[in-house]
Amino acid sequence: MKTLAFAITTMTLLAGIASAQQKPTTGYAPVNGLKMYYEIHGKGEPVVLLHGAFMAISGDWNDWISELAKTRKVIAVEMQGHGRTADIDRDITAENLSDDVSALLDHLKIPKADIMGYSLGAGVAMQCAIRHPEKVRKVISISAPFRLDGWVKEGREALPNLTAEVFKGTPMEAEYKRLSPTPDKFADFIKHVVAMASKPYDFGADKFAATKAPMFFIHGDADGVRFEHIAEMYRLKGGGNIHGDMQPRPASRLVILPDTTHVTLMNHRQTLVPMVNDFLDAKP
Numbered sequence: 427m428k429t430l431a432f433a434i435t436t437m438t439l440l441a442g443i444a445s446a447q448q449k450p451t452t453g454y455a456p457v458n459g460l461k462m463y464y465e466i467h468g469k470g471e472p473v474v475l476l477h478g479a480f481m482a483i484s485g486d487w488n489d490w491i492s493e494l495a496k497t498r499k500v501i502a503v504e505m506q507g508h509g510r511t512a513d514i515d516r517d518i519t520a521e522n523l524s525d526d527v528s529a530l531l532d533h534l535k536i537p538k539a540d541i542m543g544y545s546l547g548a549g550v551a552m553q554c555a556i557r558h559p560e561k562v563r564k565v566i567s568i569s570a571p572f573r574l575d576g577w578v579k580e581g582r583e584a585l586p587n588l589t590a591e592v593f594k595g596t597p598m599e600a601e602y603k604r605l606s607p608t609p610d611k612f613a614d615f616i617k618h619v620v621a622m623a624s625k626p627y628d629f630g631a632d633k634f635a636a637t638k639a640p641m642f643f644i645h646g647d648a649d650g651v652r653f654e655h656i657a658e659m660y661r662l663k664g665g666g667n668i669h670g671d672m673q674p675r676p677a678s679r680l681v682i683l684p685d686t687t688h689v690t691l692m693n694h695r696q697t698l699v700p701m702v703n704d705f706l707d708a709k710p
Contacts, residue, residue, distance in 0.1 A: 450502075454510075457529035458522070463510035464503045464530060468495030472539040473706065474527060475502040476547025479619050480598060482509030482605055486544055486692055493699045498706075501539070503530060504605075505550070507615050512607045518622040520546070520629070524553035531561055540706055541639075542566035544692060552629060555637040565641040566702055567659075569649045569688050573628035576655035581688075586624045590616045635662040640677035642705045644698060646686030656682070679705055 450465040465483060473494060477486040483502045494500050505523050507513035516522060527550060531539060540563050543551035548570030555562045571577055590613035593599045603609040641663050645656055660666050664676035681701060683694055691698075 455530045455533040457526050457533060459514050459516065460506055460511060460526060462503060462505070462526060462530055464501055464534075466534075467491050467500040467502070468498055470498040471706070472499045472501055472536050474531070474539050474541045475500060476505065476523075476527070476541065476543035476550050477502075477508065478545030478547055479623055480508075480593075480616070482601060484509075484605075485598070485601060486547075489695050490692075490699065493695065494702070497703065501530075501534065501536075503527070505547070507618055509605045510607065513611070513615060513618060518618055520549040520553040520627070521557065523550040524557050527554055528558040528561055537561065538563050540564045540566070542568070542702070543570070544568040545570055545688065546623070549629075552634070552637075552641075555639040555641070556629060556633050559638050562639045564706055565637075565639050566644065566705065567641055568644045569646065569651060569691050571651050571655050572631075572634050572659060573655075574626050576651055576659075578650050578652055581650040585620060588616065588620050589613075631658075631662060634659070637663075640679075640705075640710070642679045642702065643681070644691065644701075645680075645682045646688065646691045647682050647684050648686065649688040649691060651688075656680070677708075677710060 448467070450467045452463070452465050454461040454463055475483070475487050475490070477483060482504050487502055491500050491502060504511045505526065506516070506518055527541070531537070538561055541551040541554050543549070543566070545568070548567040549572070551565045551567055552570070552572055555565050574582065590599075593612075593616065599612055602612050602615065606612075606615070643656060643659055645651055657666060660678065660680045663678035665678050665680055668676065683691065683697070686694065
């Protein structure tokens with residue numbers, strides 16, 4: 427457990443060294459009982475960034491924002507219980523969080539956006555496409571399955587054992603206490619997120635395949651998501667079993683980076699941002 431916590435918090439430190447950026451527009455949106463914190467950077471077509479579990483904007487997205495905001499309106503949010511958004515008495519589920527994202531877009535008067543998520547945020551992005559298809563143009567999913575057994579066995583078994591004690595003295599704990607409106611509730615926050623992440627879930631292959639938004643699946647070859655499940659997701663979205671020189675290529679895409687874990691994926695910004703921009707700019 428200490429090894430996992432060290433890896434996660436190392437990413438937090440690396441990602442937290444932010445590039446120089448113009449000051450964003452910030453605010454709190456009243457959505458579904460939350461005061462949901464958001465930041466808006468840049469101008470252009472909107473893309474919503476959704477962080478991973480236990481994280482905040484600064485932990486996952488700082489260096490990504492500076493690149494994406496060169497050509498897009500980037501809306502980075504902090505979901506229920508994370509960062510500056512206080513927790514409420516409600517289950518943290520991908521379904522609930524996707525409803526929050528939909529309500530945020532209404533609040534910002536943005537009729538449709540691209541949704542990009544990492545880990546927990548990727549699951550939320552998928553649920554946005556399932557539950558709110560009229561508001562989602564394209565999805566970028568970084569290192570997440572659409573059901574619990576998509577994770578390798580070791581990952582599934584490790585989650586229930588994560589406690590506040592594992593993160594004691596780490597940058598993640600410090601970041602929570604610095605940003606949260608309830609800085610003394612770190613242990614409760616960890617319990618709430620772990621309870622969510624440990625429960626069986628399945629978005630449904632039929633519902634997943636029926637989504638209209640093209641999806642770009644980004645994975646590492648050691649990111650904890652089973653290869654068979656990655657292939658299943660890509661096939662459900664029209665990929666695989668296609669000779670692209672002889673047949674039309676699917677609108678959805680897949681990349682698997684070598685020697686890359688769930689945590690280190692986010693450090694490959696320079697490799698991935700051009701791919702993301704190419705996917706988002708591609709015509710249907």
